[in-house]
Amino acid sequence: MILEIKNGCFGYPKQDIILPDINLSLEEGHILAILGPNGIGKTTLLKCMIGLLPWREGATFLYGQDIKTLKPKELWSNVSYIPQSHGFAFSYTGLEMVMLGRCSHLGVFEQPGRREIEMAEAMMEKTGITHLAKKDCNRMSGGELQMVLIARALINEPKLIILDEPETGLDFHNQILVLNMIDRLSHEDGISAIMNTHYPTNAMSVADEAFMMNHKGTFFYGSTEKVLTEKNISVSFDVNVVVNEFSHHQKKIKSIVPVSLTDKAM
Numbered sequence: 001m002i003l004e005i006k007n008g009c010f011g012y013p014k015q016d017i018i019l020p021d022i023n024l025s026l027e028e029g030h031i032l033a034i035l036g037p038n039g040i041g042k043t044t045l046l047k048c049m050i051g052l053l054p055w056r057e058g059a060t061f062l063y064g065q066d067i068k069t070l071k072p073k074e075l076w077s078n079v080s081y082i083p084q085s086h087g088f089a090f091s092y093t094g095l096e097m098v099m100l101g102r103c104s105h106l107g108v109f110e111q112p113g114r115r116e117i118e119m120a121e122a123m124m125e126k127t128g129i130t131h132l133a134k135k136d137c138n139r140m141s142g143g144e145l146q147m148v149l150i151a152r153a154l155i156n157e158p159k160l161i162i163l164d165e166p167e168t169g170l171d172f173h174n175q176i177l178v179l180n181m182i183d184r185l186s187h188e189d190g191i192s193a194i195m196n197t198h199y200p201t202n203a204m205s206v207a208d209e210a211f212m213m214n215h216k217g218t219f220f221y222g223s224t225e226k227v228l229t230e231k232n233i234s235v236s237f238d239v240n241v242v243v244n245e246f247s248h249h250q251k252k253i254k255s256i257v258p259v260s261l262t263d264k265a266m
C-alpha cells in the first residue's frame with residue numbers, strides 16, 4: 001500500500017468540519033478517482049492528504065509513515081501534485097516549466113544544469129510534447145498546459161501523482177490524451193494516481209477505485225464499478241443518471257449520462 005488516510009478530519013479555521021472521518025487507502029499502481037458535487041471538499045481533500053493543509057484529526061501515511069514525520073524532500077521526491085491548471089499565468093517556456101519538476105531533487109543552492117535540461121527534453125519527448133519546449137506557458141491552450149504540468153510532475157520520478165481535475169476544460173481529444181497518459185502511468189509504469197474529476201464516465205474508464213462524496217456528509221467508497229451506480233450517483237448529485245454499457249474495439253465501456261434532476265433537487 002502506498003498511501004493511507006486514517007480518520008482524517010478537516011475544517012477551515014473558524015469554520016465547520018467539511019471532511020469528517022475520512023478513511024481510504026491506495027495500492028501501488030492503482031488509480032483512485034474522487035468525485036462529488038461542487039464545493040463538497042474534493043480539492044481540500046487532496047491538499048489534506050499530502051499535507052498542504054493540516055488534518056485537524058487523523059493522519060496520512062506514505063508507505064506506512066505519517067507524512068508529518070517526513071522531511072519535505074522525502075515527501076516531495078515521492079509525490080507530485082498537479083493543481084487545477086486553468087487560470088494560472090506562467091512566464092516560463094514549456095521546457096523551463098518541465099525542468100522545475102526536478103527542484104525537489106536539487107540542493108538548496110543548486111541550479112538546474114545540463115543534466116536537468118536533458119531530462120526535461122527526454123520527458124517532453126516521452127510525453128509527446130517536444131513541440132511545446134519553446135512555447136510560452138501563458139500562450140498554451142488548456143490541453144497543452146495540462147500535458148506540460150503532467151510532464152513536470154513525472155520528471156520528479158514520483159511514486160504517486162495527485163491530479164486536481166486533470167481533464168476539466170479540455171476537448172474530447174485532449175481528455176482522452178490525458179486520461180490515456182494517467183492510465184498508462186499507473187497500470188503500466190506502476191505510478192499510483194489520485195484524481196479529482198467531475199466526469200463519472202472518465203472515472204469509470206480509468207480508475208480502479210472511487211471515493212464519492214455527498215452533502216449528507218457520507219461517502220461511497222470501493223471499486224469504481226460498485227461505487228458508480230445509477231443509485232449512488234443519484235444520491236450524491238441529486239441527478240438521475242443512466243449507465244450505458246457497450247463494447248468498442250473489444251474494450252468494455254460504461255458511459256454515465258445525466259438525464260434529469262431528482263424530485264428532491266427540484
Ligand SMILES: Nc1ncnc2c1ncn2[C@@H]1O[C@H](COP(=O)(O)OP(=O)(O)OP(=O)(O)O)[C@@H](O)[C@H]1O
Nearest residue numbers: 012013015018036037038039040041042043044045
Ligand atoms: N482557503 C479557504 N478558506 C475557507 N474556505 C475555503 C477555502 N478553500 C475552499 N473553501 C471552502 O471549502 C469548501 C470546499 O472547497 P473545495 O474547493 O475543496 O471543493 P471542491 O469539491 O473541490 O469544489 P469544486 O468541485 O467546485 O472544485 C467550499 O465551501 C469552499 O468555499
